[in-house]
Amino acid sequence: MGHSLAKQEYDEFGKASHGKVGMWFFLVTDALAFSGFLIGYAILRVSNPNWPKPDEVLGIPLSALATFLLICSSVTMVVAQTWGEAGQSKKMAKYLALTAIGGMIFLGIQAYEYVHLAHAVGMTFSDFVSGPPQFASSFYVVTGFHGLHVLSGVIYLWIIFFRTIMGKHDNGRVNHVEICGLFWHFVDLVWILVFTFIYLL
């Protein structure tokens, strides 16, 4: 009776586990937080006739490389999960590590970019030498918020990696890996939007 009740209660989400549904709801709220920042950026930009062309200030090739890197790390994440589903935990651990390393390289690129922008381009958190300070501030708010997500994702990935090594995700028990994957793909998805709206548009 209790079992059938529970089943009925969650029919809306089919076979999706509670954790997975929970992560999706969290991602919805997180997406709205990013939306808030991006809308703020858009409002500042359309209200300001002196807004610079982003591609003349920011380094497109480097951030395009970072975009490619995040896409790659998304692939290694799904590949990790798939090997986990096939019960091959060692391969899963290998690809999880690759994913986390991809995220760490992304953070390295971002750190380099920040230092370069601050010293060579004159873009600090609160100021910008050749344009409105809002351009610099909103850039750092949006990319910084995303960077924090990458950092959280990297920590999350290493935790899942060590759990895998300890044998907690053997025999196709990849629910937690999939939930972690959802977060990681979300970070990739948001970067795709940030790259377009902040760097290219």
Add this chain to the structure above:
Amino acid sequence: MVISEAKAKSKIKLYLKIMVWLTILTVVEIFVPKLSIGKTSIGWLLVIFASVKAAIVGWYYMHLSYETSWLKWVAVSPLIAAFYAGVLILEAPSRPYSEYYSAPKRVVKKLHHGEGHGDHKKDSHDSEDSDH
């Protein structure tokens, strides 16, 4: 629950194909701003590129294709923000232009010349306080 190795390999093949598509879309997207088709068209093209890429990630990598329609609706619910963005962006230019938007220079000067005068400034600030 465990799937076969052959099944895993075929899934991975699909994921790699999708990665190739995402990469192609990204490379093409980088050249969109350089097209001479007008600012508005470039803007819309970029929005389309970004949306398609985001949808591909959601649909395949986040496995939305396997989920129930309920979860799909939950997943796309933040799109309401796009509507909100549209309204606010259309409304923003009708507001009066603020001088606040164009005053970065003085802060920059302070940053460049401030180092040697730090103590002096602090002193003058203190004396100002004692005057009050």
